[in-house]
Amino acid sequence: MKGEICVKSVIKEWINDCIKKLNAGKLTETDLRSLTTVLGSEKQLILYLYSKSTNLRSPLGGWALYDATAPEEPILPSQDAPYTSVIDAVRDGWRIVQFPRPELYNFSDVDNAYLTYEFILEKLV
Numbered sequence: 796m797k798g799e800i801c802v803k804s805v806i807k808e809w810i811n812d813c814i815k816k817l818n819a820g821k822l823t824e825t826d827l828r829s830l831t832t833v834l835g836s837e838k839q840l841i842l843y844l845y846s847k848s849t850n851l852r853s854p855l856g857g858w859a860l861y862d863a864t865a866p867e868e869p870i871l872p873s874q875d876a877p878y879t880s881v882i883d884a885v886r887d888g889w890r891i892v893q894f895p896r897p898e899l900y901n902f903s904d905v906d907n908a909y910l911t912y913e914f915i916l917e918k919l920v
Contacts (some may be wrong), residue, residue, distance in 0.1 A: 840861070842860050881914045884916055
């Protein structure tokens with residue numbers, strides 16, 4: 796979220812600067828093209844949240860965060876999940892990319908149902 800706020804504030808500042816230049820008759824193509832530098836600085840984060848059910852408010856059973864600029868392993872900065880539920884992550888700006896498909900989870904005879912309903916979320920920062 797912090798990186799997202801930073802990018803948004805830079806874009807707002809850039810727009811305000813361009814409006815001033817436009818009003819002064821000094822806006823150039825270079826000014827407009829400079830925004831691509833700001834937009835190109837975004838990176839995608841992927842968050843796997845393993846919920847106790849398909850309900851977005853269900854408690855989580857596990858999680859993993861993938862950052863494309865970090866080492867190949869998922870990031871687990873603490874044992875505590877960053878959110879209490881999928882809906883809490885969505886409230887914080889994460890977008891759901893994939894919902895779990897309940898028909899894939901038939902764990903009645905297996906003792907590993909702790910990683911059941913996998914939600915995949917993304918955030919651009």
